[in-house]
Amino acid sequence: MVDVNVTPFEVEVRSRTGNLLRADVYLPSSGDGRYPIVLGASPYQKALRHLPPNPVFPFIEYGPIQLYLDNGYAYVAMDLPGTGRSEGTWDPVSRGEGEAIHDMIEHVAVQPWSTGSVGMIGMSHYCWSQWNAARTRPPHLKTIVAYDGATDMYRDWMYHGGIPIQGFLNTWLFGSVLYQHELRGIDFHVGDKHEYIYDVLSHPLDDEWQRRRSPFWELPSVDIPVFSIGVWGKAALHLRGNFYGFERVRGPKKLLVAHPSSFAEAQMYYFDEQFHRDELLPWYDHHLKGIENDVMKQPAARFYVNGENTYRSAASWPPPDATPTTFHLTGTHSDAVTSLNNGSLTEAEPDSEQDSTSWSYPDPQWMAGVTVFDKHGVPDHVARVNTFTSPPMDRDREFTGHGVLTLYASSDQTDIDVFVKVSLVSAEPDAGLPVKVSQGWLRASHRAENPELTSDMRPFHQHTSVEPLVPGEIYELRVELLPMSFLARAGDRIRLELTNQDSLITDAPMTHFYGTKVGTDTYHHDRGHPSTLRLHERPRT
Known part of the structure; x- marks a missing residue:
């Protein structure tokens, strides 16, 4: 079981499209104060946050919540439209979904327990949500830390080189989303979740339907600080997106490519508290709390060299001397x-x-x-x-x-x-x-x-x-x-x-x-x- 020492409370906001969106809020137990927020959004049901990070639960991707509470952050876990307890139609990584996250960010940012500074957090689908929300430019979103997430949904994972993905699409859609809702008594027809696989197969070219689901095309409008973290072991799913995301955003940015060599290792690394203390917490501290530290003095690109088994750095990607x-x-x-x-x-x-x-x-x-x-x-x-x-x-x-x-x-x-x-x-x-x-x-x-x-x-x-x-x-x-x-x-x-x-x-x-x-x-x-x-x-x- 995941150990979080506080009980969350639920917040609601009516989105611009009229859907009621819901999220759980975890606040530090140290007292009644105002806190910067890290927000994660996914279709993986906030009600499942008690499950431990484990390869049998690949959808557990939100990171060590208690660590952030202990360091003076509020953690907000949002159910995306059409999933969990949020109303609407599930339309993964669409611009409309990004706008729904935008509306939740702006709602929680003005609550009495918030300082008004919001960052986003989480890996894989949570990372998709970060790229997706950032392109809508919520005024209170100050930074994202995009760990292991694609940006161009067509090229990065739906249709590699124009060739349709089969294995991951099926295991992800049914194993991580549809069956998990059924287990909690939510018919997967609610929110039209069952329609998604047909939509993907009906759009084998990079048409307007695909473009609306690819933050890639709007990333040059993102000017907030972005920390893009890729993982070599998930190259066939997300890595390309982390590189293109780093390249295309125009605000302050850094790139880190980490060593985990498999899907399972990438998940477990994201729950490694020392990794968060070394890399993510300093970034959030600087951009959400205004703490002066050395995160922006780091080289633009750091990467693990396979075969040498060490990290190296460069002033850009690809390195200037390559x-x-x-x-x-x-x-x-x-x-x-x-x-x-x-x-x-x-x-x-x-x-x-x-x-x-x-x-x-x-x-x-x-x-x-x-x-x-x-x-x-x-x-x-x-x-x-x-x-x-x-x-x-x-x-x-x-x-x-x-x-x-x-x-x-x-x-x-x-x-x-x-x-x-x-x-x-x-x-x-x-x-x-x-x-x-x-x-x-x-x-x-x-x-x-x-x-x-x-x-x-x-x-x-x-x-x-x-x-x-x-x-x-x-x-x-x-x-x-x-x-x-x-x-x-x-x-x-x-x-x-x-x-x-x-x-x-x-x-x-x-x-x-x-x-x-x-x-x-x-x-x-x-x-x-x-x-x-x-x-x-x-x-x-």
Whole structure:
């Protein structure tokens, strides 16, 4: 059970749309005073706050309430419209939902127990609520600390590269929202919560419906202080949003990318009181209480370097000293792994006039997505995918920043799904499985880029129309890779994996709908079609 030493009381406010919104208020037990507020908003029912943070309760994301009470803050926990005890229609991360949070912020800010200074708190969906409310610019909202939360709902998690998410959408919607309401006697038809999955599937392009649910587009209007905290272990769900959120807001801002390497670790880290004392409390103290401390003297960007297992910092993201390094895909065998092709990555430009890799799908040996099992039942995640592996590094090399795969591809079908994974393969014999350090996805019919937002190292795809392929023609595809930071030590290798679906073991819960894909794709990597993996690299001293 979560230990909170005070009993909350409920407040109500009528929103601008006429819905009655409700929140629980926790006040410090030290006396009757006026306190700055940290406010969290989610569809996960404030009535469930007694549950402990645990991977079996992934929706417990509000952080250590008692710690904030002990440090002189009021904590407000809000049920979003159409969920818990709040009226209305559940419309996740819509602008209307942001406006409802706005109305609650302005209501609690003028209560006799409030100083009028409000910050927002919480991870994942609570973080979505922070980005969402901030774009509506409530006058009393002074800061947000956005831990582990997307900003572009279409690109960050609904449709990776135009490919629909399946695994997470189902487990999140049913496990964290719908069934939890049913358990408390609230029919999930109330608030039209059951309609959401149909809405998502009915909008496969980045249309107006999607735009209203993506704070990304309005973040340049946010001028309050923002502390964006990403987590490497939830890269496929939220990490891109934390980087873009940091980049696009225009007020005082800092970026931290923390070390937890899984969904479960990210949740438990957010309940680590020492983490809050070190990072979040000083930020709130400065921006909500006016306490002079050193939070704004911190470097603009701090990040955990995987493989080196230490934190480093930079004056911006990507770091100013990061420059692109190019690895070329070749058909030459690397002798590093058993896979469909066992290709190589090389820093030398291709000199072959013809060099390509063809493969057919679905592979008859696939068992758990792309994962296969040997006769002893041991899983192998790369035996039936395409790989391109570098030679052992001749020195320690740090890759920190963005990455892009430029892939020349053709198919006997009218579309290609490209699933990209970049892994660090340790030279240490007891190191275990390779560590995934980045990944990306692209449906070839969604290859058109937005010229205003795309860049050399970070393509930004339009996703506003579908352009089918002509079978047999070669197309240049640029796949955005998620931000990364890792140290490849001398002797380590970098491995690129290419396929068209997930491993249901290593990629869960962020798995995608496979559909009815049957065909043969070809990746071209010759002199006229130089397919490349480009990664930002920092000099090592």
